[in-house]
Amino acid sequence: xxxxxxxxxxxxxxxxxxxxxxxxxxxxxxxxxxxxxxxxxxxxxxxxxxxxxxxxxxxxxxxxxxxxxxxxxxxxxxxxxxxxxxxxxxxxxxxxxxxxxxxxxxxxxxxxxxxxxxxxxxxxxxxxxxxxxxxxxxxxxxxxxxxxxxxxxxxxxxxxxxxxxxxxxxxxxxxxxxxxxxxxxxxxxxxxxxxxxxxxxxxxxxxxxxxxxxxxxxxxxxxxxxxxxxxxxxxxxxxxxxxxxxxxxxxxxxxxxxxxxxxxxxxxxxxxxxxxxxxxxxxxxxxxxxxxxxxxxxxxxxxxxxxxxxxxxxxxxxxxxxxxxxxxxxxx
Amino acid sequence: xxxxxxxxxxxxxxxxxxxxxxxxxxxxxxxxxxxxxxxxxxxxxxxxxxxxxxxxxxxxxxxxxxxxxxxxxxxxxxxxxxxxxxxxxxxxxxxxxxxxxxxxxxxxxxxxxxxxxxxxxxxxxxxxxxxxxxxxxxxxxxxxxxxxxxxxxxxxxxxxxxxxxxxxxxxxxxxxxxxxxxxxxxxxxxxxxxxxxxxxxxxxxxxxxxxxxxxxxxxxxxxxxxxxxxxxxxxxxxxxxxxxxxxxxxxxxxxxxxxxxxxxxxxxxxxxxxxxxxxxxxxxxxxxxxxxxxxxxxxxxxxxxxxxxxx
Numbered sequence: 290x291x292x293x294x295x296x297x298x299x300x301x302x303x304x305x306x307x308x309x310x311x312x313x314x315x316x317x318x319x320x321x322x323x324x325x326x327x328x329x330x331x332x333x334x335x336x337x338x339x340x341x342x343x344x345x346x347x348x349x350x351x352x353x354x355x356x357x358x359x360x361x362x363x364x365x366x367x368x369x370x371x372x373x374x375x376x377x378x379x380x381x382x383x384x385x386x387x388x389x390x391x392x393x394x395x396x397x398x399x400x401x402x403x404x405x406x407x408x409x410x411x412x413x414x415x416x417x418x419x420x421x422x423x424x425x426x427x428x429x430x431x432x433x434x435x436x437x438x439x440x441x442x443x444x445x446x447x448x449x450x451x452x453x454x455x456x457x458x459x460x461x462x463x464x465x466x467x468x469x470x471x472x473x474x475x476x477x478x479x480x481x482x483x484x485x486x487x488x489x490x491x492x493x494x495x496x497x498x499x500x501x502x503x504x505x506x507x508x509x510x511x512x513x514x515x516x517x518x519x520x521x522x523x524x525x526x527x528x529x530x531x532x533x534x535x536x537x538x539x540x541x542x543x544x545x546x547x548x549x550x551x552x553x554x555x556x557x558x559x560x561x562x563x564x565x566x567x568x569x570x571x572x573x574x575x576x577x578x579x580x581x582x583x584x585x586x587x588x589x590x591x592x593x594x595x596x597x598x599x600x601x602x603x604x605x606x607x608x609x610x611x612x613x614x615x616x617x618x619x620x621x
Numbered sequence: 622x623x624x625x626x627x628x629x630x631x632x633x634x635x636x637x638x639x640x641x642x643x644x645x646x647x648x649x650x651x652x653x654x655x656x657x658x659x660x661x662x663x664x665x666x667x668x669x670x671x672x673x674x675x676x677x678x679x680x681x682x683x684x685x686x687x688x689x690x691x692x693x694x695x696x697x698x699x700x701x702x703x704x705x706x707x708x709x710x711x712x713x714x715x716x717x718x719x720x721x722x723x724x725x726x727x728x729x730x731x732x733x734x735x736x737x738x739x740x741x742x743x744x745x746x747x748x749x750x751x752x753x754x755x756x757x758x759x760x761x762x763x764x765x766x767x768x769x770x771x772x773x774x775x776x777x778x779x780x781x782x783x784x785x786x787x788x789x790x791x792x793x794x795x796x797x798x799x800x801x802x803x804x805x806x807x808x809x810x811x812x813x814x815x816x817x818x819x820x821x822x823x824x825x826x827x828x829x830x831x832x833x834x835x836x837x838x839x840x841x842x843x844x845x846x847x848x849x850x851x852x853x854x855x856x857x858x859x860x861x862x863x864x865x866x867x868x869x870x871x872x873x874x875x876x877x878x879x880x881x882x883x884x885x886x887x888x889x890x891x892x893x894x895x896x897x898x899x900x901x902x903x904x905x906x907x908x909x910x911x912x913x914x915x916x917x918x919x920x921x922x923x924x925x926x927x928x929x930x931x932x
Contacts, residue, residue: 450871452772452795458872458880465883472884475772475871476797477827481891507797510830517833551770551793552778562785564792566767571801 296331299324299347306354306361314494315404315428318364318529319397321351325368326393329386337382344372344389359495359541363529363601364400368392370602396529403527403584408432411490411525411582415442419487422447422479422515425505426456427492429525431463433582434490438469445470447486451505452476453550453567454619476507480514489515493526493581494619497535498597500575500590502526503543506568512577521579524590528583531593533601543570544619569619632776634678634814634850635720635748641671642684642713649709657696660705664692676862677823677890679815679852680720688712723847723904728752731810731845731902732760739807740765742799742835743784745825746776747812749845751783753902754810758787767792767806769799771825773870773887796827800834809835813846813901817855818917820895820910822846823863826888832897841899848903848916856917864889 295303302324305311311320328347334340348365355361368389375388411433415421419437421444423430437444446464448471451457457473464471474482489511495503502508502524512522532541548557548565557563575590588596648667654660668685675681691712695705731753735741739757741764743750757764766789770777777793784791794802809831815823822828822844832842852861868885869877877883895910903916 450772452770452797458876461880461883465880470884471880471882472886473871473880474886475826476795477772477825477830478886478888478891480830480833481826481888482886505797506795506801509800510797510834513800513834513837514830551795556778560782560785562791563781564790566792566794566798566802568798568801571798 295347295350296327298327299350303350303354306351313428314360314530315400315527317355318360319400321354321361322364322368322393322396322400324351325365326390326397329372329389329393332386334382337376337380337385340382340385341372341376344369359532360527360529363531363533364396366533366601367396367529374602399584400527400529403529404428404432406584407525407527407582408436410584410587411523412436412440412442414523414580414582414587415444415488415490417442418444420445420447420485422449422482422486422489422511423460424449424457424476424479424489424491424508424511425451426459426463427504427525429527429582430490430492431460433523433525434464434469435467438467445472447472447474447482449474449476449479449507449511451507453546456505476511479507479511480517483514483518483520486515486518486520489520489522491522491524493524493530494570495532495541496524496526496530496581496590496593497532497541497572498594499535500578500581500593502573502575502578502581502590503532503541503570504573506571509571509573509577512573516577522573522577523580523582524573524578525582528585528596528600531597531600533597536594536597541572543568545569546619632774632779633746633748633812634675634680635724635812635847637675637678638681638684639717639720641675641681642688642716645671645685645688646710646713649706652702652706654702657700657702657705660702661689661692661696664705664709665689675864677814677864679861680847680849682852683849684713684716684720687716720847720849723849724748724752726904727845727847727902728756730904730907731843732756732762734843734900734902734907735762735764735808737762738764740767740805742767742769742802742806742809742831742840743777743780744769744799744809744811744828744831745771746780747810747845749812749847749902750810751780751787753845754784754789755787758789765790765792767794767802769794769796769827769831771827772796773866776825796830799831803834803838803840806835806840809840809842811842811844813844813850814890815861816844816846816851816901816910816913816916817861817892818852818914819855820898820901820913822893822895822898822901822910823861823890824893826891829891829893829897832893836897842893842897844893844898844901844910846901846903848905851913851916853917856914861892863891 332343371392415437898910
């Protein structure tokens with residue numbers, strides 16, 4: 290280890306992530322990768338081993354900031370995977386350093402344009418006159434809807450309100466601003482209206498190796514109702530949402546949120562014995578999903594494993610220990 | 622009273638019907654009608670008004686129909702106004718007693734279908750479901766109940782309060798979490814607002830989704846419904862009307878000002894197909910949903926009555 294004190298920018302990024310000033314899966318991953326890139330550039334190491342030690346210190350500091358994100362460890366893994374390949378091939382510090390910087394730049398550029406590309410690719414699957422349904426608030430799903438609308442497809446969108454935190458209202462607001470006709474319904478009414486729907490478009494918080502989608506609670510029931518009614522379900526997700534741990538059998542743990550999201554503290558005091566369960570996400574099996582729209586193209590859910598291998602490489606349990614993601618949690 | 626019923630002050634079709642029939646009886650008591658014909662007309666109009674406040678509540682329609690049929694028959698037989706008032710009061714009282722008895726009987730029969738230690742998922746507010754759970758508790762079956770809150774009116778909370786009063790361990794979840802927890806569930810229990818001739822069940826919006834996910838996960842779905850919830854009109858091809866509730870239940874009026882131009886749809890009920898229902902628990906016993914037609918036929922004289930064409 291050549292440098293004990295981290296460059297100022299890295300410290301700032303770590304602090305901002307920890308204190309939730311950097312939010313959203315994409316920004317989180319890009320900031321973490323940016324910090325790694327700074328270390329690659331500024332490490333004063335004189336040999337490859339010391340250099341690897343330096344970037345490991347940064348990656349560990351980053352992983353400890355927000356134990357709940359999927360995108361952040363994936364960003365780190367993306368860079369580390371490429372640095373590791375480079376150091377197996379050469380002892381030249383500058384080449385390894387360059388591999389790290391290139392990987393980081395590539396990841397950041399790809400992540401920045403991912404949403405836009407998902408929008409372009411996904412919109413081609415939407416037909417003029419389609420009635421869509423979406424759940425929660427996903428920028429990737431909105432990109433698909435927005436691009437379809439902007440390319441002249443006259444669509445109508447049913448938005449579920451998304452209990453308990455009503456993120457559907459954010460989605461409705463965004464779509465209305467674009468001029469898209471919106472109908473809001475309670476989550477329970479999804480099946481009631483499914484016969485009027487042509488396509489369900491949702492985002493994902495995480496995608497597992499077998500192509501199951503971890504997304505906002507309620508998604509699996511909407512996908513089931515769609516399947517039952519022969520309505521297609523599209524999932525729009527950046528490739529950094531794919532979860533490599535699941536390749537070695539790790540299940541994605543799901544966060545339970547505060548009880549007062551369901552019943553206010555004061556009302557709850559009157560029901561002292563009532564237990565409340567409030568998971569944030571559920572798992573939609575791959576059979577209910579027709580396709581996943583990523584920035585690298587459309588894949589069937591069963592193709593998730595290919596995306597994982599291409600981006601993250603094969604992962605060993607030891608590597609998992611090093612880049613562990615923890616519980617999947619919703620951001621406040 | 623009509624306002625309070627329409628305002629959904631009463632949850633669950635049984636509570637609604639009890640309140641509405643008491644209102645009908647009260648209206649009869651204070652009637653100033655001078656002739657039997659005027660009285661019949663007055664009661665029919667008010668009865669019709671009550672039914673229209675909750676068009677999906679078949680129990681209410683069947684109760685009002687029973688009262689109006691009795692009044693008409695009395696008037697035809699030459700009864701005077703005080704005698705007709707007596708008829709209303711007696712008919713309402715006996716219908717209310719029947720409702721109470723049917724709820725108790727459903728509890729008794731339904732409880733036998735629950736096993737000791739079962740985890741039961743309840744959806745919406747239902748007097749009959751509460752009766753089943755209560756009976757099962759009395760039999761020492763140690764149930765656990767998961768209650769789904771039931772947006773947008775949150776009847777699940779009222780259900781949870783009642784369950785906690787019975788000392789049943791109760792867990793509350795949001796409706797979207799039903800599939801997340803379905804593997805922990807042994808039985809789904811719901812009530813019904815109406816049962817149609819083909820065995821489809823009309824109940825609180827979301828019931829159809831719960832039944833679909835339960836069916837897929839091989840969890841049995843039991844519907845608790847008095848035979849008075851069976852809708853005779855559906856034999857004649859009538860569809861059961863599904864009300865849409867006030868939009869402010871989904872988004873408050875103030876908040877709506879931020880969503881100019883947005884449509885809101887808020888259906889109160891949905892239709893669960895018979896293939897997703899394992900059985901219906903009635904006061905006459907357990908039937909498969911496809912047996913609904915049998916109940917309706919058995920009941921033809923009582924339920925279809927003489928005035929079906931008028932409804």
